[in-house]
Amino acid sequence: MPSFSVSVPGKTILFGEHAVVYGYPAIAVPLNSIKLNIKISARPTDSDIQIINKNRGENLLLKDLNPEHIYKTAIDTIQNALHVGKLPALQIGISSTIPIVSGLGSSAAFAVCLTKAISGFLGFKLNNEQINEIAYKIEIYQHGSPSGIDNTVISYNKPLYFKKGFPPSFLEIKSPITLIIADTGIHANTKETVADVKKNMQINPEMFKILLEEIGNLADYAKINLENGDLETLGKLMSENQSLLQKLGVSNDELDHLVDVALRYGALGAKLCGSGKGGNIVAIVENLNAESIKSALLKNGATNCFITKISVNCKEL
Numbered sequence: 172m173p174s175f176s177v178s179v180p181g182k183t184i185l186f187g188e189h190a191v192v193y194g195y196p197a198i199a200v201p202l203n204s205i206k207l208n209i210k211i212s213a214r215p216t217d218s219d220i221q222i223i224n225k226n227r228g229e230n231l232l233l234k235d236l237n238p239e240h241i242y243k244t245a246i247d248t249i250q251n252a253l254h255v256g257k258l259p260a261l262q263i264g265i266s267s268t269i270p271i272v273s274g275l276g277s278s279a280a281f282a283v284c285l286t287k288a289i290s291g292f293l294g295f296k297l298n299n300e301q302i303n304e305i306a307y308k309i310e311i312y313q314h315g316s317p318s319g320i321d322n323t324v325i326s327y328n329k330p331l332y333f334k335k336g337f338p339p340s341f342l343e344i345k346s347p348i349t350l351i352i353a354d355t356g357i358h359a360n361t362k363e364t365v366a367d368v369k370k371n372m373q374i375n376p377e378m379f380k381i382l383l384e385e386i387g388n389l390a391d392y393a394k395i396n397l398e399n400g401d402l403e404t405l406g407k408l409m410s411e412n413q414s415l416l417q418k419l420g421v422s423n424d425e426l427d428h429l430v431d432v433a434l435r436y437g438a439l440g441a442k443l444c445g446s447g448k449g450g451n452i453v454a455i456v457e458n459l460n461a462e463s464i465k466s467a468l469l470k471n472g473a474t475n476c477f478i479t480k481i482s483v484n485c486k487e488l
């Protein structure tokens with residue numbers, strides 16, 4: 172049987188993280204300049220599944236993993252969803268340029284990519300909706316109660332307006348958007364941050380409801396401006412989103428600092444992206460300023476930084 176390879180993008184949330192968990196709208200775009208790749212091959216002389224993850228220096232056999240291990244829960248979920256009984260002996264090779272626990276969708280990319288890779292290797296022709304459904308189940312094992320925005324934007328690989336429980340809606344972006352993504356270098360655990368927001372919400376439900384509603388309103392307003400191509404307004408909305416995220420308690424000094432640097436050097440707007448308390452910021456910038464903002468971020472604490480463009484026909488350039 173020939174081997175089978177799949178690559179999927181990372182993602183960034185432009186508007187609405189956290190509020191999206193509570194049913195408010197959010198906007199995310201795929202990031203095709205960072206990728207997770209999985210290659211599946213048969214292991215004819217062996218009976219178990221072997222997982223080799225180059226980034227983590229792992230070479231594991233499925234039978235040695237505890238039942239809670241992400242590789243085990245992911246493979247079991249795919250196996251059950253495909254109704255294939257026990258999978259044949261496979262070698263699963265994983266490599267990735269998506270930084271882990273940094274808000275850029277590494278766990279959802281793994282869930283989507285593994286679903287595509289195993290189903291494709293076995294000859295299933297699943298559509299994006301079916302892939303997404305399985306990937307979401309895998310995400311539930313990792314994150315408890317994810318909104319589903321990460322696996323959806325990665326499964327479809329299109330700019331997405333998302334509301335939990337509703338079919339995905341894809342955006343026609345009018346003008347190309349230049350984004351800068353900059354890393355604080357601090358790992359941030361989505362499950363814990365989402366749980367912290369939930370705890371704080373129980374302490375002050377009225378205030379949190381207002382904050383989440385305001386974040387949702389910004390995402391709705393941003394959708395109109397993305398479709399109209401009004402980048403200046405989008406920048407302002409992004410910075411407003413950041414102050415609401417600060418009030419939710421999910422920013423930190425390092426994220427605030429990178430947001431300040433981006434704005435000081437001319438970004439149209441900037442905010443944390445993903446669950447916060449570490450990870451990356453995203454900034455909307457004018458093309459002309461992109462390189463100078465990137466070098467300012469790298470000189471002022473960003474551990475990594477890249478420029479990426481989302482084009483009119485919904486693809487990253």
Ligand code: MEV
Pocket residue numbers: 184187188189190191192274316317318319320321361365445446
């Ligand atoms: C994580 O990328 C985004 C959060 O809104 C969690 C979720 O949507 O499941 C923080």
